[in-house]
Amino acid sequence: MLDRAFFQRDPVRCAQELIGCELVWNSCAGVVVETEAYAAVGDEASHTFVRPSTRAFVERHEAGAAYVYFNYGMYWLFNVLVKGGAVDGFVLIRALQPTRGVALMRRRRFPGPAGLKPRPVETLCSGPGKLAIALGITGEQHGIDLCRNPKKAFHAGSGSRIAWVSDVRIGISKAAHLPWRFLAAENPHVSVRESAGRG
DNA sequence: ACACGGATACTA
DNA sequence: AGTATCCGTGTC
Numbered sequence: 001m002l003d004r005a006f007f008q009r010d011p012v013r014c015a016q017e018l019i020g021c022e023l024v025w026n027s028c029a030g031v032v033v034e035t036e037a038y039a040a041v042g043d044e045a046s047h048t049f050v051r052p053s054t055r056a057f058v059e060r061h062e063a064g065a066a067y068v069y070f071n072y073g074m075y076w077l078f079n080v081l082v083k084g085g086a087v088d089g090f091v092l093i094r095a096l097q098p099t100r101g102v103a104l105m106r107r108r109r110f111p112g113p114a115g116l117k118p119r120p121v122e123t124l125c126s127g128p129g130k131l132a133i134a135l136g137i138t139g140e141q142h143g144i145d146l147c148r149n150p151k152k153a154f155h156a157g158s159g160s161r162i163a164w165v166s167d168v169r170i171g172i173s174k175a176a177h178l179p180w181r182f183l184a185a186e187n188p189h190v191s192v193r194e195s196a197g198r199g
Numbered sequence: 200a201c202a203c204g205g206a207t208a209c210t211a
Numbered sequence: 212a213g214t215a216t217c218c219g220t221g222t223c
Binding site for chain 2 (some may be wrong): 047050051052053069070071072073074
């Protein structure tokens, strides 16, 4: 399980090194294949820029705390607090390659009677809203310590370190030019492929 | 292309 | 109270 020291560095470096790690969430798990870094200071796209409540969250929680928030009236988005390095911030987990609990993920993502054609595994966690549904992450887990319980934690990736590429952040209207999105190279489980000419 | 839908932080 | 905004997804 990744310890607190892992998250006591700057968010960009954490976002890079989380690629290839495994996120374990109860009986489900997946390899992190897409992340984005946000800085707590000077980053217009970070909640800390406009929300006093988020700035208070940074103050009151330790590195490795889960920051879960509700967006677009429908989706929970899962971040981890990074604190204690050169700058504080968050890493948004944007996509996973499922490794355990795939059947349960499929039930959560596509409830109701089992369809005649099952959705491909690449669609289960290929986005921040999708992976929260697939893992069962909600606001109930907001603020929990991800360095305490191995059943809700990041774990070092098995085998060799996965190669990542960087790209601009997506889905935001401000400070989107920063190359703070990181993806596992040529991985079909990411939300959006890297734009041309990057890496 | 568009609808879906709620928390947060503004203005007043 | 009313308004603008928001790190998204599925279907049109």
